Amino acid sequence: LDLAKLGVPAEQASRSAGEAMLAEIAWWEALYARRRTQHHPLLEIPLAWLKQNVPAHLFEMPARVVHGDVGFHNLMVDGERVTALLDWEFAHHGDPAEDLVYLRPFMQQIGAWDAFLAHYQACGGSAYSPESERFYRVWSLTRNPIGTLDAQWIFDHHLPDELKLAVASYIFRPYLELDSSQLVLELLDGAR
Numbered sequence: 001l002d003l004a005k006l007g008v009p010a011e012q013a014s015r016s017a018g019e020a021m022l023a024e025i026a027w028w029e030a031l032y033a034r035r036r037t038q039h040h041p042l043l044e045i046p047l048a049w050l051k052q053n054v055p056a057h058l059f060e061m062p063a064r065v066v067h068g069d070v071g072f073h074n075l076m077v078d079g080e081r082v083t084a085l086l087d088w089e090f091a092h093h094g095d096p097a098e099d100l101v102y103l104r105p106f107m108q109q110i111g112a113w114d115a116f117l118a119h120y121q122a123c124g125g126s127a128y129s130p131e132s133e134r135f136y137r138v139w140s141l142t143r144n145p146i147g148t149l150d151a152q153w154i155f156d157h158h159l160p161d162e163l164k165l166a167v168a169s170y171i172f173r174p175y176l177e178l179d180s181s182q183l184v185l186e187l188l189d190g191a192r
Contacts, residue, residue: 001065003093017095018059024092025050028146035149042177046142049184053138055131063093070099071106090143096126101136138183145176
């Protein structure tokens, strides 16, 4: 979707997908700084990697609407027809390939990734590159544990009865942080 046609202010609508991605990283990094009670090197290293590795081609393409959490868990379906895409709290401006990378594991579970990607591109969808896939895999594995820090802060300060917030933050975050840093290490090792 063209941001200008959606009524997005000209300053934001004219940004490239690369500029929008840098702004998104900065937003999540600021959230991390506000919510952390200690340093989390396993998040700080991937954040630094992300800022240095935004794919160059993103600075030459316009930013578009990105859902940020596309998956079967956020679809409403009636029979064989998708009727709604739910939960837009991660929506931002950027590169539509981010949604493809996030969706890929869901499509692979049902053996439909290649057919889905071919159909998406035949309908005018953006190109899918290995460089974008690597970048957005690190991005989602870094953004999500920062989200759990936010959940921890909300649990600790406002909603102590919301146990799902505690589980997300105290139990899942260490595993999410490890996944993110392991992927960055693999990418750095492969770059040698």
